[in-house]
Amino acid sequence: MPINEMLRENMAREQGLQMQIVTANEVSAVSTLSGSFDEENPTSENGSESEPSAPPMPKESRFGRIFTTNLLPDSFTIPIPIFYTMEPLPEWGVRAFKFAAVTCGGILGLHKAIRTLGYEHDPIYDIEHLMLYDLHNIALDAFTFFAVGRGWKNKGCDTLGYLVPLALSAWFFSAMTEWSVFRYNVSMYQIACVWPTELYFFAGAAALGLVVNVIAHIVKAIKEGVFFGRALEICLTFAVFCAPVGHSPFFHFHHWFFAWFVGLHANFNTWWSRASQGLLWGVYINGIAGYGRDSLLGCLSAYYNSVQGQCGHIQSEGTEFCINPEELPVGHNISIGFDHGLNTTGTDVDGDPFLGFGELVAANWETCTPGSH
Known part of the structure; x- marks a missing residue:
C-alpha cells in the first residue's frame, strides 16, 4: 500500500476517535444539566425513577382514602361568575367555614336529638338561652380550637376520619346517661365520695387510652422536632385557661372543658391525631348541646x-x-x-x-x- 494512503487512513482513524470522545463528553454534560433541572424526578442509569433524598410518604390504600378524603375540597370555590371578580377564598378560609358549619350544625342537631330521644339534659336550656348566654363564649372556644388546634393548617374537618369519631362521641356521651353508673360528675368530691366502683374501672380504661394517645403525640412531636414548641403551647394554655380557676374548691371539670382543652393539642396532620381531635370536639359539642356552657366555677x-x-x-x-x-x-x-x-x-x-x-x-x-x- 502506498505510504500516502496509509497516512490518510491513520489521520481518519484519529479524527474519528476525537469525534467520539467529544460526542461522549457532550452527552455527559447534557445529562448532568438535565439532572440538575429535573431534581423532582431523578432517574437512574437504566432510565427508571430513583428514590428521592427524603423517604416518600406511604401510599394510602383505596380503603384508607375513604376516611382521609375531604367531602368538599379545601380549594373549593363557589361557581358563580360574580365571584370570579373577587380574590379567591384561601384554603384556610374554606377550612374555617367547614369547621364552623360542622360545629353549629352539630350543636343545633344534637340539641334537638337529645331532647327527642329523652336523654339526660338540662330541661330549661333551649336555643334561646344558648343564643343569649353562651353563643359569645362558644364562638371564642371554636376560634381558639381552630387556631391552636391547627385547623387552619391541617386538612379540613370534613373527612370521615374526623366526622365519624365526632358523631360517635357526641352520641355516646348522651346515651351513656341511660345507665345509672354514669350519672356522676367529675369533681374531687364526687370522685372521692360518690363514684361507684364500676365507674372507677371505666375511668381507668379511658385514662389508659388517653395516656397512650398522649405518648403517641409526644413521640410524633419529637420526630418532627417540634416537641419544645408544643410543650410551650400546652404550658401557656394551661396557665391561661386552667391555673386561675383550678385551685378553687368550686371548680367543676365539665366534660366540655376537658374535651376542648385536650383537643387543642391533638393537632398533628395524621389520621390518628385528627381522629382524636374529632372525637374530643364531639364531646365538646355534646356538653354544649345537652347542658349548655356551664361555668367552671x-x-x-x-x-x-x-x-x-x-x-x-x-x-x-x-x-x-x-x-x-x-x-x-x-x-x-x-x-x-x-x-x-x-x-x-x-x-x-x-x-x-x-x-x-x-x-x-x-x-x-x-x-x-x-x-x-
Whole structure:
C-alpha cells in the first residue's frame, strides 16, 4: 500500500476517535444539566425513577382514602361568575367555614336529638338561652380550637376520619346517661365520695387510652422536632385557661372543658391525631348541646355576678328572693357565712345578708361533706 494512503487512513482513524470522545463528553454534560433541572424526578442509569433524598410518604390504600378524603375540597370555590371578580377564598378560609358549619350544625342537631330521644339534659336550656348566654363564649372556644388546634393548617374537618369519631362521641356521651353508673360528675368530691366502683374501672380504661394517645403525640412531636414548641403551647394554655380557676374548691371539670382543652393539642396532620381531635370536639359539642356552657366555677360564678351586679331579684326552683340594691355597699366582695338574710316573706334565712339563697359552702372531699353547690 502506498505510504500516502496509509497516512490518510491513520489521520481518519484519529479524527474519528476525537469525534467520539467529544460526542461522549457532550452527552455527559447534557445529562448532568438535565439532572440538575429535573431534581423532582431523578432517574437512574437504566432510565427508571430513583428514590428521592427524603423517604416518600406511604401510599394510602383505596380503603384508607375513604376516611382521609375531604367531602368538599379545601380549594373549593363557589361557581358563580360574580365571584370570579373577587380574590379567591384561601384554603384556610374554606377550612374555617367547614369547621364552623360542622360545629353549629352539630350543636343545633344534637340539641334537638337529645331532647327527642329523652336523654339526660338540662330541661330549661333551649336555643334561646344558648343564643343569649353562651353563643359569645362558644364562638371564642371554636376560634381558639381552630387556631391552636391547627385547623387552619391541617386538612379540613370534613373527612370521615374526623366526622365519624365526632358523631360517635357526641352520641355516646348522651346515651351513656341511660345507665345509672354514669350519672356522676367529675369533681374531687364526687370522685372521692360518690363514684361507684364500676365507674372507677371505666375511668381507668379511658385514662389508659388517653395516656397512650398522649405518648403517641409526644413521640410524633419529637420526630418532627417540634416537641419544645408544643410543650410551650400546652404550658401557656394551661396557665391561661386552667391555673386561675383550678385551685378553687368550686371548680367543676365539665366534660366540655376537658374535651376542648385536650383537643387543642391533638393537632398533628395524621389520621390518628385528627381522629382524636374529632372525637374530643364531639364531646365538646355534646356538653354544649345537652347542658349548655356551664361555668367552671359553678355557683361561685353565679354568686359573684349577682353580688357584683347588684342584682335585685333572684329566682331559683320557683322560689323568688328579693334584695334591695341600695343596701349593697360599694365595692362589696363575695364572702361566705353571713347570716340573717331576708326572703320575700321577711323572715330570717341563713345565708348572705344581701342574697337570700342560703350559705355558699364548698363541698369537702376529704371529709365527704357535701356543699351547697
